[in-house]
Amino acid sequence: MAAAAPPPPPTPTPSPAFTLPETTPIGNPMFVRIRLATKSDVPHIHKLIHQLALFERLPHHCSATESSISATLFNSPPFHSFTVFLLEVSPHPFPPTPHPTHPFYPPTINLDLPVSDPEKEVFRSDDNNDDVVVAGFVLFFPNYSTFLSKPGFYIEDLFVRECYRRKGFGKMLLSSVAAQAVKMGYGRVEWVVLDWNVNAIRFCEEMGAQVLQEWRICRLTGLGILVVHLPTARETLFYVLYRRKLASIFIFMVKGSASGRRIPVAPRNMRQYSTSRHKKIHLLLRRRPTQC
């Protein structure tokens, strides 16, 4: 008896996941690139900084201009001084061009709906590909831990434009800085958050970062710096009056003078102030005797 023919093997249901390469997912794919910014990106960085100031409701504190950014950034090798990573997105894969330096390619994300970007034209990247748009940035620079005797990175700003938020881009930007820190053997990545910004603190905790509750930042700024480094009260007062153009001739009478001699004295650090202005200044003061 001839053996019954075996039943045909079941046709395996093809899995759609493996019929397409990973780089072209179904839906509304968004390809992501994080790359080192250069001087030619300053107009984008300037606009992003102003959007950040608006987001933090501090536009009156923001005095950044394109020329001031150009003058202070990109003057040193990246990672050893102030460094900017730009986040770029595109509906099409990025060509493997050698143009962008230090590029990171986070995983492509898939959206239910394409992003409607009202500022697409303004934030169009300089890349040859017309669809590439700048969506965010991170500015960071090296800091140092004496206890570890190792450098780290401090993130000054991390910002994603409104229409690209809640898609994991913040984490991608932070990860790119962390990856660079690991590559350079650095010990820490730090940043600051506002204590009432619940989302920022949640993000911080999700990243596995420790929130240092006990530390407070002290900041000397503007006149504060000048006042500190001027060693005496008379010089501080002199400087304030000088800046306000009230002190072309300023007689400062210090109580407790023993001799009453009038000695023309230029305050310490006078030179650095007078270099910027050429007004001749006389300071007549009664010098307090040295206390023994």
Place this chain on the structure above:
Amino acid sequence: MAAAAPPPPPTPTPSPAFTLPETTPIGNPMFVRIRLATKSDVPHIHKLIHQLALFERLPHHCSATESSISATLFNSPPFHSFTVFLLEVSPHPFPPTPHPTHPFYPPTINLDLPVSDPEKEVFRSDDNNDDVVVAGFVLFFPNYSTFLSKPGFYIEDLFVRECYRRKGFGKMLLSSVAAQAVKMGYGRVEWVVLDWNVNAIRFCEEMGAQVLQEWRICRLTGLGILVVHLPTARETLFYVLYRRKLASIFIFMVKGSASGRRIPVAPRNMRQYSTSRHKKIHLLLRRRPTQC
């Protein structure tokens, strides 16, 4: 009648303050110099860092060695990267030698009693003058404000040895950094204090600094940095096992596999780990299909 001779004019009591030049006050003068540290000062800086760790009761967090300090400091021009100012004191005036770079000479102070320094020999400066002793240091580096689009200085550590405290040396060190910031046209000087350190907060306020109560520092360190920049959980777990030498052959079974194929996969960022070790590693895993 002859007029009575007028009484002799009273002999003015000579003021000792004006019989001596300002540089040699009476008492126990202490001459002060703040100068830029160099690589030859590393042994002193190392000892100061460990004293700071003891003062903060964190000696177990301090892993700084002379060689790690040497490797990470003084590799870039001062003020543009990590910079150290040393505070030196001497009972005699500092000779006007061109040897120390960027010296500041704060006012000489006068003490009721000379300072008894039990570690005078250990902290003797390399200066030709045998009486010069290193009394403290400040380590700072440039930071950046995007809103001002200006650099500033961040003070990582400011430390004065115990026997030299409460003499104004902390203010002198801070002032020297502020003076440098003014000289370079920088916008801010910042540092952090512990919220329970009443003395540090008082010092901060006396300096005219603003204490930013609302900001909290977030810190990613050690494994945290690696975990953030590794994009997926499977790679994180793989990396942890790899570091612990548990993963020479590691089969990671991810639930939800559709195909059941075993694909040898090197995790992303594998290259940078494998450069340091040459052990051959196989990772066999069932890949989760791309979610559409």
